Amino acid sequence: MESSRAWLEPVLTVILTPVKGQQQRLEIVLGWDSGDAAQLYGSSLLSSPCFGEQPKRYLDHEALVSQVRKVEEENQLLRLQLIQSQAQEGTDSDQQVSSFVKDQDVLGDKRSNRTGCPKQRVVQKCELIHVAIVCAGYNASRDVVTLVKSILFHRKNPLHFHLITDLVAQQILRTLFQSWMVPSVHSEVSWIPNKHYSGIYGLMKLTLTKALPSNLSKVIVLDTDITFATDIAELWAVLGKFSDKQMIGLVENQSDWYLGNLWKNHKPWPALGRGFNTVIKQSPTLVYQLPCFWNVQLSDHTRSEQCYTEVSDLKVIHWNSPKKLRVKNKHVEFFRNLYLTFLEYDGNLLRRELFGCANLPSLSSGQLQQALEELDEDDPCYDFRRQSLIQHRVHLFFLQYEFPALTDAADVTLVAQLSMDRLQMLEAICKHWIGPISLALYMSDAEAQQFLRYAQASEVLSSRRNVAYHIVYKEGQFYPVNFLRNIALKNAQTPYVFLTDIDFLPMYGLYDYLRTSILQLELPQRKAALIVPAFETLHYRLTFPKSKAELLSMLDMGSLYTFRYHVWPQGHAPTDYAKWRTATVPYHVEWQPHFEPYVVVRRDCPLYDQRFVGFGWNKVSHVMELDVQEYEFLVLPNAFIIHMPHAPSFEISKFRLSSSYRECLETLREEFHQDLSRKYGAAALKYLTAERNL
Template sequence: MLVMCRGRRKFLLASLALVFIPTLTWLYLSVGGFQVKPLPLSPLEVQAPTVSGGGGERQALELRVRAVEEENRALRRELSQAPRSQPAHAPYAGHRGNQSRAHSEEGTGDNEVQRAAAVGNNSDCVQQPVVDKCETIHVAIVCAGYNASRDVVTLVKSVLFHRYGLSSLSILILNTEVSFDIIVHPWSRFCRRRRQQVLGLVENQSDWYLGNLWKNHRPWPALGRGFNTGVILLLLDRLRKLRWEQMWRLTAERELMSMLSTSLADQDIFNAVIKQNPFLVHQLPCFWNVQLSDHTRSEKCYKDVSDLKVIHWNSPKKLRVKNKHVEFFRNLYLTFLEYDGNLLRRELFGCPSEADHNSENLQKTLSELDEDDPCYEFRRERFTVHRTHLYFLHYEYEASVDNTDVTLVAQLSMDRLQMLEAICKHWEGPISLALYLSDAEAQQFLRYAQGSEVLMSRGNVGYHIVYKEGQFYPVNLLRNVAMRQVNTPYMFLSDIDFLPMYGLYEYLRKSVVQLDMANTKKALVVPAFETLRYRLSYPKSKAELLSQLDMGSLFSFRYHVWTKGHAPTNFAKWRTATTPYRVQWEADFEPYVMVRRDSPEYDRRFVGFGWNKVAHIMELDAQEYEFVVLPNAFMIHMPHAPSFDITKFRSNKQYRVCLKTLKEEFQQNMSRRYGFAALKYMTADNNS
């Protein structure tokens, strides 16, 4: 599936983008007098799925899939036995009302034509065997920026949920504001049209192109009511032969001389071309693009929701349009919005990915793991492939001219969301955050962020959603995701429950120059402190921090439970230091550091609690990074309830045993990679 996010706000996400009608713009499948029995929309008609991701939901979905597959097999058997000499203009079965003209013709499906549309080969319609359920389908989706990239996730869920009905599709162009239903042989009628017909489109259902919406309303030229481009069926090889690229470009340049700009983006250009070349279009039945707004004739396209194939929420009001079925559509949309996307993964349908060597290697690796190993779940977690949505919200960044810019990197889950506003107030520079959330939590986060003036005022914060899967919190995977999206020369590797001192961003940028970070391998250490008070008068200077240390309202970080983690920072020396000073690596050292963007990533084998930062600092030391403590920098850990993973670490002996095993394996790997230089890691007294 190809998703193209462009800068135009065609945003349709639509509301159903999701479940219900695979916006694949194609027609039913009707051969002669054979009637296609409409398949039920989805199990949602009976009972909306929950978002818990539990076994019951998966079982229900599997039962649904098997039932539809069996129904499709029966349908294919009947089609293969149907007579081929049926009249070419028999009534199109299964549809009603004002659709009679659009349904007056029918044709046979053609898998070869669909392949030709995708690769530009011969597109003559020849009867071919029914395609296999695992045939690859290419879908192109046009979306508009960060908002539409979120919306397209729901659309894709809709496509995947109904993919068992998509066999024999080839190329379809969609907008994010459309929604899907079941598709069966959508090319069957289109491929029989005259050879000049290369576009399959539904007539526009509003009065926009009639030019009478308001005084001096002047739309682009269109044929009658014009055509809506929310759903487009293309015969690519024929378009190329017609020199489509030159055709639309010349038309657009000519019209822009008088129109100056488009009102409806590409739709205006399509209609201007069609106005001059009406032979290009095969008009699709309107139920393949039911356009919902307050001023359309969409309800004339159907009598019941079971007639619908594609829902297009093309009104700026989206879910608030006037339609007798709007509540039904809204509920379907909201269901898929928070639907657990992990349930829609490939394995559920038994369709292997073609030429997917990474997938094959992954399956081979997993099969080699010993399921009887007490640490099997830990080892398996390292190879889990998580769904990831980069830049969930709008992001803007302008590179600094002096190449000293620094991005704060952190990761979090839903229970740390309250820290975001505080961090944004303490750090004015760019931030890259990886959030570990379920589909439902991602929507909660969206509402939280959009309701926050602090977060919405910041465009230089990149939010990257990693969707939940597995038993453990993949802390180092999350860090790596956030690190990979850093687009500044340097990054400050922090944690979400730390507040950096005011002005740390500018201080680190000055330190880049002072310590020649561009030409040396240094890790600049920011000393870490903590408070046990939920309300703290945050120190505005080092002097204030030292005063609070003396009064007992602040402490060096983890001094009472894990002294070794930060002891090499040498807090006693830091109290009086006025210049940066170098410290040596020691066992279990895990400071918070600023490094260059090209520094090593974190080791994914460490999940949950324990040794995740220790291993990374060891890697830096093995690569001969110098650890330099900054004399006027600090950060403070804010109190919070214990995480679920630290609770498991403290209460579960097997958890601690497995962590120790993983640590020893990591040290052995270090020895093999770095040779004699890594001997100290094997002999160090690492009692973690």
């Protein structure tokens, strides 16, 4: 049995403190591994092969090429020293790093004699590195994940992130880093409008000194559209070489944008020369200028190819072009592959400890670790129990979502969950349901990017702004169906939710019909669950009925059936389809064992029980808890949904083929009954009695 400790160790601690204004600061402390590409207070902070000297303000091309060649020679010598050291000493990875640092010190002295570069400051093994990132909006919240992955991949030091966010990114990143098991978020900064083409994001950097903690002496500041190709500790070392007057380390802007001669009537934002993206060029003594291979800007109007000769010397790649991966550069294939590697890299693999450094476990991680340790590995249902304890990474609102400014008392959101094999249902559901939708998608990092491309290319999906997509990243061997449902349910924004499954198409006009029914039945004043009767078809091509009359006709002709009547009639028989055929007003039905209808309830209804994973009893247990909380069950006479045919899921196949699977499901069901009795007392006794009488 593999150790459970590695995946459970927190990487980040997230602490959130609301402040005045719309802008927030998310402060994320990384406890185990880190790597980072950076800027220092407002512009790209990039380290130099000569950390101790103040470079000239303007380096011509020939001088820069010469300097890069010298660095290449020095890098080759460093690599040779490292290989020799490893071969001679046969040390472990930590000792190898230590040996490498020592070699740097020795070679640094040699370089001083040959190049005039003083010895580089060594970053201590467990020294905490501070990084600040401005991140606002939905797109930036996706971009920052790729940046953080590249940092974590290379890191060898504890890392502390300070994220300057707006309210949208605050909610997304707080959940993302908490579920990623990363530590600490703090917030503070005011929202200031401006007219710069970069919008609020450029100006937000100017507030960093006020937004960051007053006791923070140094920090690396990053854009979200960069990728690290090295350990951020190399960049952190530069700060120790600043003179008393130098306050900021920068690479001069490589773009010709500010020169104003790219096209006719080109009038850019005013700047001095190519600029540092800040006004500090007026005070050059404050600036520690750094080589541009720490900030290789990939746009069509840059001199980036002139500042390096080999891609192996690059430290930070900056995707600062609107065309992103289609920029013109002789090494663009290398840049693209590096970026795509981290874009689709499994973030779960980055939950690794920094051995030898003090851990910073969060409360939730400690509780999870204890729960895991209490599991009995000899328990036949160990895998089921372990799955329910997994802390899945969650990226809320993966695409842009327009929150309802004013929701009426009867507004309702369709809530469902899906995996990659049900993606084809999204367009059809959006055509049938015009109201808000909240979906939890269970995907790997790579699949999430496939979904992003699919949604952006779809005319139907790209035109909708009231569909919230929440990515839950894959982990474990079972489909966490009820965890997914809870993610979608908790992030709905309307007073009511329609709890359904992704393979059902709602009747046309159901959204408006449900809103009308909620008001007519006075649901705000009563505790009720409105049942939407479920039907199914075996035909992949179905002329969808436009009314109840058409549906009944198709039912009589055999092209439609009541849902699961031939394999699981207990699930929906209490809906009383015979009565529904002639009903014109809502009618009451009573709970019966195994009842699992699709219902409309208040958003604050009980959550689904997450012990049920895969197939079986996931909806039944939820409806049972609605009943024990004394919800009325009202069947709507003019509402319906139709299940569309599809290949059997992997989970139902396991249920059918594995006797141990079915036995464990029975064990979990018995434990659920016992927990229900402890929670609700005598009111839950009828469920035990009903089970025994079956």
